[in-house]
Amino acid sequence: MIERPTTKQLLAASLIELAGKKSVDKISVKEIVTNCGMTTTTFYNHFADKYVLLASIYNKEIEPAFSQLGNKISWRDALRIFCITLSDKQSFFLNALKNTSGQTSFRYATNDYAIDLLRERLRILGKEDELPIEIDFLAKYYMRSISEMIQDWFIGGQKIALDNFIELLVLAMPEPLKKHLL
Template identity: 30%
Template sequence: MKRKTTKEIIAESYLELAAKKSINKISVVDIVENCSMTKPTFYRYFKDKYDLISWLFVRATKENLDRIGTDGCAWIDTLLDGIRCYEQYRKYVVNALKHTSGRESFINIMNETEIEFIELEIKRKLGQDTVPENLSAIVKIYCYGSGQYICEWLMDSRPAPCEMVAEALEACIPDALRPFLCE
């Protein structure tokens, strides 16, 4: 049986609270009291609650993004898995987007995470340690646009089906990135 780390216990405490109330009303004290930890323990692992939210996001999406380039995993499958992950955490993400001053930092972290994983795939396929500047710019533009769209989709009271969102994101992949993501 795998034991949970202190970091995971703190994160679960936050998720329990975020399911019940607005994120801007959740304090670090609330989080640690909910899991019988102390504030110093929280700060040993996270800078603040926004750092915790970001860690949860990165952790949830990393598994899906790590599949990029593995045998039998098409980019559309990776996109669909990612969108389903957002769907699974919709109430927490929407809560973060609506009720925190950390909206921009959350979007930035989302973009940075996606940029990092796409650039890793480009480096892997090119056999290089760096991504050419022109490709890096294209990756950023694609991720910024898709990140904004995903946030709007999450906030929509009647969101489109996950499959439609994934198909739209795949259709928008710039031609320069297709050899790295779609082949």
């Protein structure tokens, strides 16, 4: 059976297409919906603003890595997925990283989402209703750090080989997280 794209997928595809022609900070919601034949009401039924849509494009790609973490994939595999996801749509994600800033920035939105996913996965892996304060703090600290490093690595032209870069990210992991993630 042929699967039809969802409204969210069509809006994402429209933003990706438009970002191939201009800076994401210059793209309006009106342009996004006009490009895919929708209305602004439809857009706002699904996303608070274009920055939420922008972050959701990356977040949708990384969700499976977190859901399979500890079962089907290792932390190193998850890190590889985070990096490769950026490379697969290189021009789009470079546009997003370079042309957004502040609390609406691509960095900020994707980072917070990744922190939430990691916390949830650690809670499940540790079979705990709530993460201990130390683990919760270190998860946020570590994810913020690696998210920034991955984005800097990506923007900087990926000068460190991917496997070496991943090993450096693993090496930087706080000791108390290792029993959960490695």
